[in-house]
Every structure is written in structure tokens, then in C-alpha cells.
Amino acid sequence: MLNLLLSFLLAQTTPPAPPPAEVVQPQQVRPLPGRLDSIPTFNSNSPELVLNEGILLSTFPAAGKKVPSAHLNFPFRGRFDVFAHHVAKAEPPENLRSLYLGILLHNPTSQPVRVNVLQGASYLSQPDAPFIELPAFSQNNLGNVFAGPGDRVMSDILRGRRQNIFPAQIVIPPGQSQMLLNQPIPVKGLTPPLNGRSTLVRLQSNGTVYVASLALFARTNPDGSERAPTLAEWQNLLDNGDVSSPRDKTPTPLEETGKPRVYGRVAGVGDGAQWRAFIVDNPKAKFLTIPQPGQAFSYALSTLHGGTLGTGQIQSARLLVRYPDTAYRAHGNYGIQYSLKLPLYNSSPQSQTVSVSVQTPIKEDQLTQPGLRFFTTPARQVFFRGTVRVRYRDEQGKSQTRFIHLVQRRGQPGEPLATLNLKTGDRRLVEVDFLYPPDATPPQVLTVATQAN
Structure with missing residues (x-):
């Protein structure tokens, strides 16, 4: 309480800092x-803060789905990238279950589809890549200088790396699905209970695939420990779920409106x-x-x-x-x-x-x-x-x-x-x-x- 009072008094007596001088x-x-080239990029970044289970981004067809508006019907074939960047937070604070991020690939055809993982990386803020103070300029030939998971992922991909959580190839049988990623964003033991995960994967398929990024809380084993959701549980969410809420801020139109500009977070397929x-x-x-x-x-x-x-x-x-x-x-x-x-x-x-x-x-x-x-x-x-x-x-x-x-x-x-x-x-x-x-x-x-x- 004393520190709070001192801070308040200091704020009353200290003049506001002048804006920094410009040159x-x-x-x-x-x-x-x-x-930009024309390689499509699956871009899952909205909502950035994921508080509830749901669909983050689905390019599946809407047919047969309980919530058709949650599916954008965009097939991938050949070279494409998958990017996902999301944050989990204990809400309420005593709810310390891990949030799992799942990225699911589906083969709608009558032939097996091979998906080669050319490069790929996925890291957490804690403990993989905490946001730490770093100098403005650092030599990074070994790739061990980074602050934040997105920073570390981009450094890995720039060097052509494929993290060992990704196989070199995924074979998807006809009409079936496989998980590209099924990884937690844990918050237990963190102060505050907040964590993030960044992912970028470069893929090459020899046939049509649909992609979805999904959020589910960890399931509980009989002994009380956590387990990852199964493929069937992910598939059930995709078929019967809606987009995760609460949603991010709605963007303002690109045309000038006279109001403050809100760019918004991305959930879609980028051209390039x-x-x-x-x-x-x-x-x-x-x-x-x-x-x-x-x-x-x-x-x-x-x-x-x-x-x-x-x-x-x-x-x-x-x-x-x-x-x-x-x-x-x-x-x-x-x-x-x-x-x-x-x-x-x-x-x-x-x-x-x-x-x-x-x-x-x-x-x-x-x-x-x-x-x-x-x-x-x-x-x-x-x-x-x-x-x-x-x-x-x-x-x-x-x-x-x-x-x-x-x-x-x-x-x-x-x-x-x-x-x-x-x-x-x-x-x-x-x-x-x-x-x-x-x-x-x-x-x-x-x-x-x-x-x-």
C-alpha cells in the first residue's frame, strides 16, 4: 500500500515526459x-487471445457441417504455407488447463495424398522463447538469439530447419484426416498464467487437402493428468463446433472513414x-x-x-x-x-x-x-x-x-x-x-x- 501511495504522489509531482525529439x-x-508470389498462406491469428474452445480457421467445405459460416471452402494443392499465432490465458485465473492448438489436414479425394513437410517450427513463449531484453544488434549465426516465439520460428525457417515434432512426410488416406500439429499452450505455473505459441510450416502436397486450426482444452486422464485431444475429438469439433469466441476487434473498412483505423487480426488465406x-x-x-x-x-x-x-x-x-x-x-x-x-x-x-x-x-x-x-x-x-x-x-x-x-x-x-x-x-x-x-x-x-x- 505504501509503494502504491508513493507512486501516486510521484505521479502528481513529476511533470509528464515531453515527447521525444524528432529528426x-x-x-x-x-x-x-x-x-508477392502466388503460394497461398493459411493464416490463423484471430482471435489472437483464445479463451474458449472452437474453430480458429477452417478452409473446409461447409456441406455437412453444423455451422456452415465457420468454413471457408478453400482447397490447397501443391505448395502452401500454414501459419498460426495464438495466445492462451487462464480465465478465470484458477482454470489452469492447457489449451491445445490442433492443425488438421484432410484428404477429400479417392486417392492417398502425400504432404511433404519442407520446413517447420512451433515454439511457446514459455519456456521456449521468453520475451527478454536484447541489444539492438546481435550476431546470430548459431540461431540462439531470439525473444518471443514468433522471432524464434522465423529464424528457424530462414535457416531451412524442420523441427523434430514434424515428420518429413504425412500420408493421408482417401477421405481421411491427419494432424499436422497437436501441441499445448500451457499456463500452469506461469505468472501471470499467460502463454503463446507461434507456428510456421512450409508444405508440398501431391493432391487436394483442406486445413483447419482448432482449439480444445486438454482432456483429463483417470489419474487427473492432462492428455492431448484425439483425432476423433478434433474431428468432432470441426464438424459440430463454431468459431472460437470472444472475437477480436472488428476491423474498420480499408477506405478512409474518419474514424481511428483498426486493422484487425487475420483469419483467412493470404495470396503469397x-x-x-x-x-x-x-x-x-x-x-x-x-x-x-x-x-x-x-x-x-x-x-x-x-x-x-x-x-x-x-x-x-x-x-x-x-x-x-x-x-x-x-x-x-x-x-x-x-x-x-x-x-x-x-x-x-x-x-x-x-x-x-x-x-x-x-x-x-x-x-x-x-x-x-x-x-x-x-x-x-x-x-x-x-x-x-x-x-x-x-x-x-x-x-x-x-x-x-x-x-x-x-x-x-x-x-x-x-x-x-x-x-x-x-x-x-x-x-x-x-x-x-x-x-x-x-x-x-x-x-x-x-x-x-
């Missing part, structure tokens, strides 16, 4: 070349899994001329409605199907891989030092000044927390591959991923790859800067 970096912002870009001076060029000494230019990353940084480009994946109370597009592109190639060219008569970096400017739709706005002291909110791979050849011609973990707060300029010395006439390819991590807040930019002579 404008005069750098041109360009739309990102390339586009990877954005490839060959970044050159113009569509007919073969290289990217570096900026003049002391200057920089940037390419927008993960832009969205109301946050295009003056480019007018919206990179958020469109949704092929969605629940009507969830996001209109895959804002933030969680789990989407950006693969960017920059064939840098020094056309100046002197050697130049050029850097490539990821930055998190203050979000704007139209730039109010000719440049990007940053805070002199970055804000408290972490807007990007993830691993970036950068590849290039050094001055000796040796191939370099570096994995760098970034933590960027709102309005933070960021440190260079790579710094290269280019002689006059030199050309050097720099490749930047990352998967946009859950819990990040767009937009970001990729900046090329030349040091002043």
Missing part, C-alpha cells in the same frame, strides 16, 4: 520492386508466401547505382493501408478467403519471406563506402517532409524483433553470410547490416533475406547509404 533524415523512399525483389535503377537496368556521398535512399518494407511512407504501395497480402469480422488484408505479412537482391554499382570516380540497413521510421502515409522521421531517442515500443540474413562478397572476393538479430523500437534508424568499400566501377551483389516476424509493427525500410567523403 528528419533526407532520404528518398522508393516502392519495393517485385511482388514470399516477396522477391531484384532492386535496380530501372526495369531495364542490371545494377543499382549507389547514392552520392553523404546521401541515402530507402525501399519500403511491409507497407500497409495508412502507412505507405509516401510510396502509395501496399504490400499487405490480399486475402483469398476470410471471416467477415477479421482483417481485410494480411497487414504486417507475418511469416512472409522477403528475399531482396541489390547489385550495387559505384559509378563515381572515387572509391566509396556504402552501407545497407533495415530501419524503423515513424509511420506515415504521405511524407510530411522530404525524408523519413526518426526519434533522437527511440520510443519504448519494440516494432521489429527478428533475424536478417545478409550475403555478399568482401573486398577479397570471399563469400560472406551473416545472420543478424535486430531489435528496433519505433523511430529507430538501425545499424548497418553490411558495410562495403566499392572502388570506382565496382559492382557487388548484396542479398538480404528475412521472414516478417509476428509481434512486429510495420512499416520498415531497407536503406542504402553512402558515407560522406
Whole structure:
């Protein structure tokens, strides 16, 4: 009680902190070349906080289902991705049962379907990947630097890993279903009793499959211990259940309404899994001329409605199907891989030092000044927390591959991923790859800067 009173008195006598000072970096912002591919992404992120059993996302046909509106009738075939990001909380606090996340694959055909698991990872916040304070810039070649389950999952997939909870292949008999994932989100023993799980799996099927993500509480054994739900129990929920509630905030329409913008959480199938870009001076060029000494230019990353940084480009994946109370597009592109190639060219008569970096400017739709706005002291909110791979050849011609973990707060300029010395006439390819991590807040930019002579 004394501490509470002291805090109250301190709040009355301490003037509010002034907003952090801003600085404008005069750098041109360009739309990102390339586009998303057409690999469909099953995106299960609404409701993010799952308090009750139910269907999170079903692409099954509605026929024969008790609640037809819970099923979106979207078949997958060939390459597709499955992304899921959900949080469990004890509600009421004494209800400490584990919530299970199930991802079910169904073969509607008369022939067996083989589903190859190309890469896959699924982690909990506790104990797999707690949110811990990390430096703004860390070498992460071993993959052991992460904060949060989404951060760790994206790092694994970037390295091409398949976690051992996933088999290399699943064979689904005709007309039957198999579980891709059946894992708990435990809350017992945690303070507060809150936990999350992030999952991304890259799949290749030789036939048609339907996918559903589902939530069930752990079943109880005769001795009182918990057990995972069975395939039959998952199937019963799919056939007879409704979408899990309470629901997330309903998004505002994409068109300007004059009201505060609510993007909403995603529950649908996104159109695209990877954005490839060959970044050159113009569509007919073969290289990217570096900026003049002391200057920089940037390419927008993960832009969205109301946050295009003056480019007018919206990179958020469109949704092929969605629940009507969830996001209109895959804002933030969680789990989407950006693969960017920059064939840098020094056309100046002197050697130049050029850097490539990821930055998190203050979000704007139209730039109010000719440049990007940053805070002199970055804000408290972490807007990007993830691993970036950068590849290039050094001055000796040796191939370099570096994995760098970034933590960027709102309005933070960021440190260079790579710094290269280019002689006059030199050309050097720099490749930047990352998967946009859950819990990040767009937009970001990729900046090329030349040091002043």
C-alpha cells in the first residue's frame, strides 16, 4: 500500500515526459520492386487471445457441417504455407488447463495424398522463447538469439530447419484426416498464467487437402493428468463446433472513414508466401547505382493501408478467403519471406563506402517532409524483433553470410547490416533475406547509404 501511495504522489509531482525529439533524415523512399508470389498462406491469428474452445480457421467445405459460416471452402494443392499465432490465458485465473492448438489436414479425394513437410517450427513463449531484453544488434549465426516465439520460428525457417515434432512426410488416406500439429499452450505455473505459441510450416502436397486450426482444452486422464485431444475429438469439433469466441476487434473498412483505423487480426488465406525483389535503377537496368556521398535512399518494407511512407504501395497480402469480422488484408505479412537482391554499382570516380540497413521510421502515409522521421531517442515500443540474413562478397572476393538479430523500437534508424568499400566501377551483389516476424509493427525500410567523403 505504501509503494502504491508513493507512486501516486510521484505521479502528481513529476511533470509528464515531453515527447521525444524528432529528426528528419533526407532520404528518398522508393516502392519495393517485385511482388508477392502466388503460394497461398493459411493464416490463423484471430482471435489472437483464445479463451474458449472452437474453430480458429477452417478452409473446409461447409456441406455437412453444423455451422456452415465457420468454413471457408478453400482447397490447397501443391505448395502452401500454414501459419498460426495464438495466445492462451487462464480465465478465470484458477482454470489452469492447457489449451491445445490442433492443425488438421484432410484428404477429400479417392486417392492417398502425400504432404511433404519442407520446413517447420512451433515454439511457446514459455519456456521456449521468453520475451527478454536484447541489444539492438546481435550476431546470430548459431540461431540462439531470439525473444518471443514468433522471432524464434522465423529464424528457424530462414535457416531451412524442420523441427523434430514434424515428420518429413504425412500420408493421408482417401477421405481421411491427419494432424499436422497437436501441441499445448500451457499456463500452469506461469505468472501471470499467460502463454503463446507461434507456428510456421512450409508444405508440398501431391493432391487436394483442406486445413483447419482448432482449439480444445486438454482432456483429463483417470489419474487427473492432462492428455492431448484425439483425432476423433478434433474431428468432432470441426464438424459440430463454431468459431472460437470472444472475437477480436472488428476491423474498420480499408477506405478512409474518419474514424481511428483498426486493422484487425487475420483469419483467412493470404495470396503469397514470399516477396522477391531484384532492386535496380530501372526495369531495364542490371545494377543499382549507389547514392552520392553523404546521401541515402530507402525501399519500403511491409507497407500497409495508412502507412505507405509516401510510396502509395501496399504490400499487405490480399486475402483469398476470410471471416467477415477479421482483417481485410494480411497487414504486417507475418511469416512472409522477403528475399531482396541489390547489385550495387559505384559509378563515381572515387572509391566509396556504402552501407545497407533495415530501419524503423515513424509511420506515415504521405511524407510530411522530404525524408523519413526518426526519434533522437527511440520510443519504448519494440516494432521489429527478428533475424536478417545478409550475403555478399568482401573486398577479397570471399563469400560472406551473416545472420543478424535486430531489435528496433519505433523511430529507430538501425545499424548497418553490411558495410562495403566499392572502388570506382565496382559492382557487388548484396542479398538480404528475412521472414516478417509476428509481434512486429510495420512499416520498415531497407536503406542504402553512402558515407560522406
